[in-house]
Amino acid sequence: MTIRERLSRGIEPEIAALRRLRAARRLGEIVFFVLLWAAAIGLGLAAFDLQGAAAWAGRILSVAMAAAALNAFYLLSHEGHHQLLFRRPALNHLANVLLCVPLLHAPTAYRVLHTLHHRHLGGPGDPDHFHNYTTSARLRWALHWVRLTMGMLVYMPLIPVIAFRRATVSERRAIVLEYAAMTAVWIAVFASLPIGTLFAVWLGPGIVVGYVSAVRAVAQHALTDADDPLLASRSVTSNRLVAFLLLNENFHLEHHLFPEIPSYHLPRLRTLLQGRLPHTVDAPSYSRFMAGFVGRFLRGDESIFGYRRHATGTEPSAP
Numbered sequence: 001m002t003i004r005e006r007l008s009r010g011i012e013p014e015i016a017a018l019r020r021l022r023a024a025r026r027l028g029e030i031v032f033f034v035l036l037w038a039a040a041i042g043l044g045l046a047a048f049d050l051q052g053a054a055a056w057a058g059r060i061l062s063v064a065m066a067a068a069a070l071n072a073f074y075l076l077s078h079e080g081h082h083q084l085l086f087r088r089p090a091l092n093h094l095a096n097v098l099l100c101v102p103l104l105h106a107p108t109a110y111r112v113l114h115t116l117h118h119r120h121l122g123g124p125g126d127p128d129h130f131h132n133y134t135t136s137a138r139l140r141w142a143l144h145w146v147r148l149t150m151g152m153l154v155y156m157p158l159i160p161v162i163a164f165r166r167a168t169v170s171e172r173r174a175i176v177l178e179y180a181a182m183t184a185v186w187i188a189v190f191a192s193l194p195i196g197t198l199f200a201v202w203l204g205p206g207i208v209v210g211y212v213s214a215v216r217a218v219a220q221h222a223l224t225d226a227d228d229p230l231l232a233s234r235s236v237t238s239n240r241l242v243a244f245l246l247l248n249e250n251f252h253l254e255h256h257l258f259p260e261i262p263s264y265h266l267p268r269l270r271t272l273l274q275g276r277l278p279h280t281v282d283a284p285s286y287s288r289f290m291a292g293f294v295g296r297f298l299r300g301d302e303s304i305f306g307y308r309r310h311a312t313g314t315e316p317s318a319p
Contacts, residue, residue: 003229004257007276014272015258018265021087025264029247030076030095037069044201059200066205068245071212073099075247075263081111084262097178101185102202105156106178108171109163116166118259121233122226127162128217129226141297144222151217152210219289220252223296223305224281232256234281234306235270236289243267253280281306 008015040062047058079085080096096107113127120126130140146154160179164172190198225231236250243250251266254273261269283289283306292305 033072040065067208108174112163
């Protein structure tokens with residue numbers, strides 16, 4: 001019996017209900033964050049005509065709003081990689097392509113790597129697990145800090161390269177076609193709009209998203225135990241606003257256990273699984289995790305961070 005089967009025993013109908021896609025809910029999320037980015041663009045452009053403190057306040061608020069929207073696009077595209085945007089595959093893929101255009105990467109390339117991450121979580125074959133690249137603890141810590149400081153600049157250009165090497169023939173064809181179409185759009189945008197405007201409402205906020213994504217990625221899988229599926233991913237409790245802006249991606253253990261469940265059902269899944277998990281790694285917030293991460297780095301300590309044993313949990317068998 002697998003871990004999923006053991007955890008689902010007795011609540012199979014409830015788990016099955018959580019797999020149902022809600023098109024209206026997903027469309028509402030997409031529309032909300034598209035409108036948020038549009039409002040951020042409007043505010044950012046208006047700030048160019050302001051002076052002094054009002055101009056700075058407008059620009060900072062515009063960047064924050066645009067970053068929140070673009071980060072949501074990234075998380076929505078993640079849902080698309082799992083076929084969780086819409087039921088129809090063609091509509092799901094089209095929506096995912098459109099979401100990925102402002103993110104400067106093609107969905108098929110990212111999906112190839114993300115599928116490997118799920119299939120080989122924390123083990124050989126996982127492209128996001130630093131133990132697969134070096135046996136040196138110092139180099140692994142260095143890679144963590146590369147991810148946190150300039151991971152976006154390093155990772156984004158490598159996505160198509162690494163994915164192409166591991167993709168099937170049909171996936172390679174899709175990668176080439178998607179990047180060709182997107183490149184045409186990117187060239188047209190850069191050719192028609194001033195770079196200062198693009199940086200204010202798109203590229204600058206995109207850099208912020210890169211740092212947010214890096215913190216989120218480190219919090220999800222750093223200082224965990226890759227040999228135990230229940231300890232290989234970390235959920236971050238956080239608060240309702242953060243959970244909303246992250247589309248419940250902070251419930252990352254639950255996502256890895258049941259990746260076919262859409263993000264808007266993850267809080268309910270977490271409630272269902274409480275009392276069934278014998279142990280987990282958790283963090284009460286991203287800031288608390290990062291404080292602990294820095295402390296572990298200064299001591300050179302790679303042991304599990306945030307381990308919790310739950311007395312009421314039912315010990316699942318290995319997969």
